[in-house]
Amino acid sequence: MKQHPPFDSLTSEDRAKAAMAASRFLLHNDYASLQEAAELKGISMRQLWHEIITDAGLPACDIPAFAFAT
Secondary structure (H helix, E strand, C coil), X not given: CCCCCCHHHCCHHHHXXXXXXXXXXXXXXXXXXXXXXXXXXXXXXXXXXXXXXXXXXXXXXXXXXXXXXX
């Protein structure tokens, strides 16, 4: 998969939108975490993050550290 810029390189507005998109994804699909979602979907965390960002219409970026929080 192509290397993307770090999450921290996004504008603060886009970082907030990305966090909200991830939260909406978890709530809408009844997942407890992005890690759980990736495991149950059978894809990598990077692939899941790319789907979430793409669906939200945000610029591509690497998966942020908060995605690994448990």
